[in-house]
Amino acid sequence: MDSTTTPRRRWEWWHRQTPTTRRTIRTALTLLVTGLLAAAFGVTTASTHASLGPHRADLHVTLDRQVTVQLGPLGALSIASPLPWPLGVDVVVEEIPSALSPAGGNPLTGLLGDAKAYGQLFSEPEAALHDAVTGLVRDALGRTAVAWSIMLVLLAAGRLASGGRLRDELKAALARPGVAALAGAAALSTVAVVVVPAATPDRPAGYSPAVLDGTPLQGARITGRLADVVAAYGPTVKNAYERNEKFYDEVTRNLTAAYAADPASHAPPSVETPGAGTPAPDQGTDAAAAGPAADPPADPVTLLFVSDLHCNVGMARVITAAMEQSGAQVLLDGGDTVMSGTSVESYCVNAFARAVPRHVPVVVSTGNHDSATTAQQERAAGRTVLSGDVVEVEGVRILGDTDPTVTTVGAGGTRPERNETILAMGRRLADIACAEQRDGRPVDILLVHNPRAGNATMRRGCASLQLSGHWHRTVGPEVRGHAVRYVSASSGGAAPGAATVGPLSAPAALTVVQADRATGVPYALRRITIDKDAQVTLGPWTPLPTAPPADLPDGAAASGAPADQATPGGTPGEQATAPDGATPTP
Numbered sequence: 135m136d137s138t139t140t141p142r143r144r145w146e147w148w149h150r151q152t153p154t155t156r157r158t159i160r161t162a163l164t165l166l167v168t169g170l171l172a173a174a175f176g177v178t179t180a181s182t183h184a185s186l187g188p189h190r191a192d193l194h195v196t197l198d199r200q201v202t203v204q205l206g207p208l209g210a211l212s213i214a215s216p217l218p219w220p221l222g223v224d225v226v227v228e229e230i231p232s233a234l235s236p237a238g239g240n241p242l243t244g245l246l247g248d249a250k251a252y253g254q255l256f257s258e259p260e261a262a263l264h265d266a267v268t269g270l271v272r273d274a275l276g277r278t279a280v281a282w283s284i285m286l287v288l289l290a291a292g293r294l295a296s297g298g299r300l301r302d303e304l305k306a307a308l309a310r311p312g313v314a315a316l317a318g319a320a321a322l323s324t325v326a327v328v329v330v331p332a333a334t335p336d337r338p339a340g341y342s343p344a345v346l347d348g349t350p351l352q353g354a355r356i357t358g359r360l361a362d363v364v365a366a367y368g369p370t371v372k373n374a375y376e377r378n379e380k381f382y383d384e385v386t387r388n389l390t391a392a393y394a395a396d397p398a399s400h401a402p403p404s405v406e407t408p409g410a411g412t413p414a415p416d417q418g419t420d421a422a423a424a425g426p427a428a429d430p431p432a433d434p435v436t437l438l439f440v441s442d443l444h445c446n447v448g449m450a451r452v453i454t455a456a457m458e459q460s461g462a463q464v465l466l467d468g469g470d471t472v473m474s475g476t477s478v479e480s481y482c483v484n485a486f487a488r489a490v491p492r493h494v495p496v497v498v499s500t501g502n503h504d505s506a507t508t509a510q511q512e513r514a515a516g517r518t519v520l521s522g523d524v525v526e527v528e529g530v531r532i533l534g535d536t537d538p539t540v541t542t543v544g545a546g547g548t549r550p551e552r553n554e555t556i557l558a559m560g561r562r563l564a565d566i567a568c569a570e571q572r573d574g575r576p577v578d579i580l581l582v583h584n585p586r587a588g589n590a591t592m593r594r595g596c597a598s599l600q601l602s603g604h605w606h607r608t609v610g611p612e613v614r615g616h617a618v619r620y621v622s623a624s625s626g627g628a629a630p631g632a633a634t635v636g637p638l639s640a641p642a643a644l645t646v647v648q649a650d651r652a653t654g655v656p657y658a659l660r661r662i663t664i665d666k667d668a669q670v671t672l673g674p675w676t677p678l679p680t681a682p683p684a685d686l687p688d689g690a691a692a693s694g695a696p697a698d699q700a701t702p703g704g705t706p707g708e709q710a711t712a713p714d715g716a717t718p719t720p
Contacts, residue, residue, distance in 0.1 A: 168285040169278075176278030177221065182269030185478035190228040193266050195274070198222045213354040223270070268514075346372075374636060381637035381668055382448040386455045388670040389662070393459040400461050401434055401648065402658050402675035431650040431657070435528045436461050439622060439645040439659075441468030441583070441603025444503065446626035446635065447485035449642065453625075454489045456662060460646045463528050465490050467498040468603035468622060469583035471512070474542045475505025483508065487515035495527045499534035501583035501604060502541045502548060509536055522563070524570045524577060529651040533567050533597065534581035535559060556587050564590035567597050576617070578654040585609075585621050592617040595684030599656045601647070608643060611659065611676060616684040620645070620659065627664075638666050 151159075181194040196202075200222040203211040215222040346352050346368070356364055393399045438456055443449060457465065471486060472479035490496055496517040500509050509519045518525055520534035538559050540551040554562075560582075567577045568591075580588050580597035588600040595616025602621045606628050609621035622645050629640035642664040649656040661673040 164289065165286075168289070169282055172278045172282035172285060173274075175281045176274040176276070179277055180270045180274035182266065182273050184266040184269050185480055190478060191266075192226045192228065193270060194224045194226075195270060196222040196224050201225065203227060210357050211354050212357075223266075225266075348372075348376075378448050378636050382451055384668040385452050385664055385670060388668060389452060389455045389664075390459060392670045392672050396672050398675060399459070399672075400436070402660075402677070431652065433651040434648045435463055435530060435651045437464040437466050437528075437530070437647045437649065438462035439466045439468065439601055439647055440625035441601075441622045442470040442501070442606060442624035442628050443467075443482075443486060443626040444470055444624065444628045445473050445479060445482040446628075446638075446642075447482055448636070449626055450485045450489040452642075452664065453486065453644070456644050456646075457490060457494065460662075462646065463494065464530070465494060465496045466532070466579070466581055466601060466647075467496060467517070468581060468601060469499050469501025469537060470503040470603060470628075471498075471500070472508055473503055475503060475508045475540050476542075477507055479508065480511045483511040483515055487512075487517065492516070497525060497527060497532055497534075497581065499581045499583050500536040502537045502539045503543075504537065505540045505551065506536070520581060522566060524566070526654075530649050530654045530656075531570070531572075531578045532581055533563060533570065533577045533579070535563060535587075537583045537587075556584050557589070560587040560590045563587065564594050564596060567591045568594055571596060575653070575655075578649060578656060580617075585619065588619060589614075592619060595681065599647075599678065601645075608661065611678050613679050613681045616681045618678050618681055627666075637668075638664060641665050 178195055178197060181192065183190070183192055185191060197220050199215050199220050200212050201215050202222070203225045204227060217223065342352075342355050346354055346364075438453070438460060440453060453465070456462070467486075472482045487496070497520065498509075498512050498517050499520045500512065512519050518527075519536065520532070522533075522535045524531050524533045526532070538550060538552050538554040538556060539548050541548040563580065563582070567580065570577055576595060577591075577597045578599065580591050580600040582588050582600065582602055584604045585600070585602040588597070588602060591597045592600055593615035597617050599611075600614070600617060600619040602619070603624070605621055606624045607621070608623045609619075611618050611620040613619075623641065623643040625642050625644050627638035627640045627642040644662040644664075645659055646662065647656055647659045656678060658675050658677050660675045663671045663673065665671070
């Protein structure tokens with residue numbers, strides 16, 4: 135054998151590569167392996183703080199393929215995990231926020247007494263999980279980034295400490311007696327932590343009550359005293375769930391049928407040219423009479439307006455159907471989406487957000503039952519929350535802002551949320567609207583929850599149409615000052631003494647508004663009314679009245695009074711003599 139022959143290397147291909155290629159491959163593999171390890175760490179240790187119905191809850195990722203809801207001394211509820219194998223979630227349920235607890239009563243008594251709310255929760259379980267999943271994903275990504283950074287820093291420090299000979303140092307260390315065995319045992323232990331729980335067959339604990347059959351919790355296992363509670367109150371909750379599902383499914387069918395039978399389902403057969411000064415009755419309000427009919431715009435844009443949903447998530451599927459049947463390209467939300475503006479009510483926000491296709495823009499003006507927390511939840515759900523700037527959607531220019539007050543159920547009524555009154559906000563919006571006019575053309579829509587917040591803008595004629603809610607009854611469309619105002623009844627069926635949980639206990643209203651895409655000017659609307667018996671009525675297309683030009687005195691308005699004063703037979707929320715916030719509001 136020739137002593138000069140070069141010995142054959144184990145990885146001949148590797149040694150044929152240039153140093154730069156080998157360095158690039160080693161770097162890529164290092165990043166890949168450390169990234170995978172960091173991701174595994176991030177996912178398996180993720181946790182978040184979210185809500186479960188009216189409860190606060192802490193959530194932690196597990197590896198037992200189960201979603202386990204821990205209810206302390208009451209016991210636990212377990213269902214199969216919808217997450218990828220072998221991930222599960224441990225949910226530790228905490229208290230109900232004081233704002234949602236019955237005033238002066240026991241929260242558990244209130245919880246059991248309002249079983250309808252839990253039946254409603256079962257009808258939209260995906261919405262309840264939205265925040266939890268989002269929070270876990272964000273936490274997992276954050277933990278992954280931190281773990282990955284630490285590993286890369288440690289590798290860099292090791293290379294620096296070894297003078298660039300880290301691989302040689304590691305080989306030398308592993309060659310020492312016992313080190314390789316110890317490293318192997320540590321690696322196997324780490325793998326076992328993941329594999330053993332995932333590979334262990336389920337050990338069913340508790341039992342699955344028959345009352346859960348036919349609900350999203352079918353097959354769930356319950357332990358402890360919770361099983362007794364479910365056995366006692368489960369039929370009530372299930373009955374509420376089934377009634378809720380049946381009612382809103384019937385509403386959806388009736389809405390679809392009403393549109394199928396309507397000859398002018400998507401647009402009025404003609405657009406009437408309104409004339410000013412001749413009043414025509416419209417549910418007890420003043421409106422200008424219409425003139426001769428004209429051809430509709432060549433390119434109309436359809437908007438669906440809802441307000442005062444007050445957490446009635448049963449209406450989510452009705453909104454979906456109304457969007458589809460009307461062909462609406464935009465959803466306008468006049469606020470009061472929730473009841474008290476608390477963090478746990480994100481469930482309601484998410485349920486309504488899921489009702490609208492992702493490609494459809496949603497513009498919101500939050501109400502007094504919402505809060506800054508609610509506004510942030512709306513933004514996180516992909517909605518545009520108005521904050522004093524004009525936004526343009528599908529050619530329509532919209533102005534509005536969040537309500538400056540917040541009303542918390544059972545916790546002190548209405549209070550300021552920022553240093554501004556309703557009327558002060560109204561004057562500020564009027565200044566913005568007048569400054570945002572284009573070639574003398576006003577802003578197309580002023581979207582504000584409280585109708586009084588539009589008084590100054592209406593008086594100055596700097597918006598074509600004001601859309602509001604808050605009063606829980608329909609007013610208009612009517613001329614106010616130099617513009618047109620329309621106030622919608624509650625889209626969630628809210629009324630004095632009427633709950634918005636379960637089947638409607640008061641009629642609900644949604645409104646379809648059409649505007650000319652070329653100019654942005656709204657010209658017609660129609661109401662969709664849902665009665666307590668699930669019947670749906672499509673109102674006729676109503677042309678919007680024409681307001682007097684802004685260069686005429688305010689007394690020329692159809693109301694016959696300045697817009698900041700009460701109309702005859704006045705609206706309680708609009709009494710001219712009452713200071714801001716002094717009059718109880720819905």
